[in-house]
Amino acid sequence: MFAKARTGAIQASVRNAQAAAFSKQASRNMKILAILYKGGEAAKQEPRLLGTVENELGIRSWLESQGHEYLVSDDKEGPNSFLHKNIHDADVVITTPFHPGYLNKELLDKAKNLKLCVTAGVGSDHVDLNIAAEKGLEVIEVTGSNVVSVAEHAVMSILLLVRNFVPAHEMIKRGDWLVSDVARNAFDLEGKVVGTLGAGRIGFRILQRLQPFNCKEFLYYDYNALDPTREKEVNARRVEDLKQFVSQCDVVTVNAPLHEGTMGLINKDLLKHFKKGAWLVNTARGAICNAEDVAAAVNSGQLNGYAGDVWNVQPAPKEHPWRYMQNPLGGGNGMVPHYSGTTLDAQLRYANGTKQILENFFQGKPQLPANVIIGNKGYATTSYGQR
Ligand code: NAI
Numbered sequence: 001m002f003a004k005a006r007t008g009a010i011q012a013s014v015r016n017a018q019a020a021a022f023s024k025q026a027s028r029n030m031k032i033l034a035i036l037y038k039g040g041e042a043a044k045q046e047p048r049l050l051g052t053v054e055n056e057l058g059i060r061s062w063l064e065s066q067g068h069e070y071l072v073s074d075d076k077e078g079p080n081s082f083l084h085k086n087i088h089d090a091d092v093v094i095t096t097p098f099h100p101g102y103l104n105k106e107l108l109d110k111a112k113n114l115k116l117c118v119t120a121g122v123g124s125d126h127v128d129l130n131i132a133a134e135k136g137l138e139v140i141e142v143t144g145s146n147v148v149s150v151a152e153h154a155v156m157s158i159l160l161l162v163r164n165f166v167p168a169h170e171m172i173k174r175g176d177w178l179v180s181d182v183a184r185n186a187f188d189l190e191g192k193v194v195g196t197l198g199a200g201r202i203g204f205r206i207l208q209r210l211q212p213f214n215c216k217e218f219l220y221y222d223y224n225a226l227d228p229t230r231e232k233e234v235n236a237r238r239v240e241d242l243k244q245f246v247s248q249c250d251v252v253t254v255n256a257p258l259h260e261g262t263m264g265l266i267n268k269d270l271l272k273h274f275k276k277g278a279w280l281v282n283t284a285r286g287a288i289c290n291a292e293d294v295a296a297a298v299n300s301g302q303l304n305g306y307a308g309d310v311w312n313v314q315p316a317p318k319e320h321p322w323r324y325m326q327n328p329l330g331g332g333n334g335m336v337p338h339y340s341g342t343t344l345d346a347q348l349r350y351a352n353g354t355k356q357i358l359e360n361f362f363q364g365k366p367q368l369p370a371n372v373i374i375g376n377k378g379y380a381t382t383s384y385g386q387r
Helices: 002-027 040-045 060-065 082-089 105-110 129-135 147-162 165-174 179-183 201-213 228-233 242-248 291-300 344-363
Strands: 031-035 069-073 092-095 116-119 138-141 193-197 217-221 236-238 251-254 278-282 303-308 333-335 372-375
Touching (some): 116 344, 129 138, 147 251, 147 278, 147 303, 147 333, 165 179, 193 242
Parallel strands (some): 193 217, 193 251, 217 236, 303 333
């Protein structure tokens, strides 16, 4: 009884101390950095491009009205960059995965005041999450904000590869009309086996959207099994061995976060186990695939095509092999810049979500549990590897 009362008193005093710390935090002016991508003329003409340096997530006047300092730039690489020069006394860093400010150990060591890293979007691999957890930093993202946007893009990418769309369109723009040149590598999605590596929010939505295509089978590979009702909803069968999984798929779509367990997972050793002529779509993170190995597989025809919007360094250098790879019939490349999750609809959702995260932080309110990647007790998500 006495021990219980004592525990209660200790908990109350911890709560009071936390409340005092939060009210101190709220009353202090914060330095908030945002690393966003340059929008140029397009951002001046289109204010709904909220994720740009020009439009600043639409939160400048709101932050400044509360006395906070808000510094925004796209300059993030190297010791003389804006990010490196400003990190030492920043309280909050916001960055978008479309133009990620890489918060590695070196930078996090310099960031003596940092408390919160916000991802304006989904996917927080640009932060060294293990170091953030060690340092007691919070990493919060706007979970779910663009999962439909990405799922739609992945479905489109699957179709454009299977139907050999890109070479057909390029032929039209060239002024040619050679039906058999493109029809010889065009197929139906009906009757094919489609598998998702990662069956979380995006992977699941891709399978949902593919239901009417009469595919032969839907497979998934994920250490987190779907519950039976959800498995049934998308007619999916789980395959627990990765090699067996890829060897059964005509189409593989990658939808797992980038972490120690997925970095370079799709490399020449695994590609040997893919069906000859399979299609691979990756809208998750470029570094999940080995760039050279994937390009070689497409160039040789081991893969009939690869499509996606994510690259192992962003912006991707001009000489990146994924810009130029093509299958032996001149198609099979569906690469675009990282934009699937940054439709105008998605930008509004992740800008609003970022504002809500900051508001919770200023007021000492709990964050939405689904948004917490690293919380005050370390990893709060099961999506970044089994630990
Ligand atoms: P989620 O957290 O809902 O689902 C991820 C799933 O991947 C989880 O079920 C997890 O168990 C699984 N997973 C993790 N490691 C795995 C492994 N080694 N093998 C198999 N499965 C594994 O995440 P959500 O919302 O579906 O997003 C997934 C990823 O997509 C994000 O982390 C991000 O990197 C990427 N993304 C890309 C966008 C774009 O614009 N291209 C936009 C949004 C997200």
